[in-house]
Amino acid sequence: MFQRELTAGSHADVGRRRGRCARRPDRERGSGSMIAPTSTALAPDQALPHRDILLDAASMRPVLSRLGAAALVRIDSCSLIRVNYQVGRSLRAQFRIETDGAFYTVAARMFRGAKSLDAYQRSLGSARNVGPLSGVALADDLGSVFWVVPNDRKIHTLAAVLDPATPVPGVETGREIRRRLVAYAPEKSATLVCEGVDGIPLAYAKVAAAQQASRDYDTYASLHARLDPRDPRLRLPCALEYSAAHRTLWLEAVHGRRMAETAADDEIVEIADLERFGAAVAAFHRLSVPHAPPLDRFSPAHLRDDAAIIRTIRPDVSNAVEHLAARLIAAAVPDAGAVCLHGDLHPKNAIVCGDRVTLIDVEDVALGAAAADIGSLLASLVYRRETGRLSREAYRVRVQAFFGGYEAVRRLPATSSIQWHTAAALLVERATRAVTRIRPLGLEHLPALLSTSERLLDFPVEIQ
Structure with missing residues (x-):
């Protein structure tokens, strides 16, 4: 059974159309190259019996087609681009799917036992649709829950940072800015690049699930204060600002x-x-x-x-x-x-x-x-x-x-x-x-x- 929440609202900027801004997923910083199926057999995981299905992009295409908020959607391409496997405990997988010419990032988590239903129900209240896709869905036959970015099980402020109305430190109000996800660790952190219309980065935003961004701001500030700006060998990015409301660390864009x-x-x-x-x-x-x-x-x-x-x-x-x-x-x-x-x-x-x-x-x-x-x-x-x-x-x-x-x-x-x-x-x-x-x-x-x-x-x- 695959359940989905039909809620209003959209974040069209996350579903990127083909074209200059729709960069290949295997070229994104932090996402790594797309993960090909492995021919090396892994021992069965009794706690996660459907592990190999979630790890097979071809098998997941019909499953992910049921993410449609109103009806099934056609998945034109599906790539597995990141995995975090905790043997015997859980399996996180990140997919890049294409439907109707637009790309979407989908985070999946397979739970052991009956924990998937609880995780799904806890996410329903804040989930929002993304284009034609439901923000959160449950495949209870796989023991798995799916979140379509900017929905995330723990990073609750990602949609707000993606919102064009959220100001970017150091960038004048009213300037057109494109925000793009360039690195994503589901339930932990997401990194966005904020670019001008010319594609030149203006700043980066690191959005965290907890208070990690606050500690990271202190780390960057401490290191920067101790590095001689004239050092001929080493540079470090400057921390521009920390937003407690968004749990976000803003960093200068380093060009090189x-x-x-x-x-x-x-x-x-x-x-x-x-x-x-x-x-x-x-x-x-x-x-x-x-x-x-x-x-x-x-x-x-x-x-x-x-x-x-x-x-x-x-x-x-x-x-x-x-x-x-x-x-x-x-x-x-x-x-x-x-x-x-x-x-x-x-x-x-x-x-x-x-x-x-x-x-x-x-x-x-x-x-x-x-x-x-x-x-x-x-x-x-x-x-x-x-x-x-x-x-x-x-x-x-x-x-x-x-x-x-x-x-x-x-x-x-x-x-x-x-x-x-x-x-x-x-x-x-x-x-x-x-x-x-x-x-x-x-x-x-x-x-x-x-x-x-x-x-x-x-x-x-x-x-x-």
């Missing part, structure tokens, strides 16, 4: 070239970018943020939990992941001194602005070993190598470029610390997320990722 968009197109540019990136990260490590939490991503408890997640869903690598987690815990390297960590370091969070690099998305700032950030970056390069997207020589050149930039500003951490943190990041940020984000390439190469992580503990040459 996103590193991640260049990496696949021009090897020479990517290598030069990585050197600048290394220098910017080293400069970031010199900053300080009062009351930043300690990094606990690689704690023994987290390593054990991640091993359990992989073991449950991929029993074929059970022994390998258990052995790896035990070795990481036993071989942990004591921190040589805590620095200010970015906490989510990868090229998608770097914008090249001339000779400087702007680091964005600093909400996960933490205190910990400098090698934690470096290990995250190296793990991303190892992942590309192990999945066949980088040769060993190409990997080595990129690592050396990053190291060279970092060492121009700050001494590199001990090799043993870089080794351990790269191995840990390969497990936590690459292998585990291949499962929790349902990344087909990572799932296919999961045994190799685990064996490479363990090999990193033995042979420092692997990181060079």
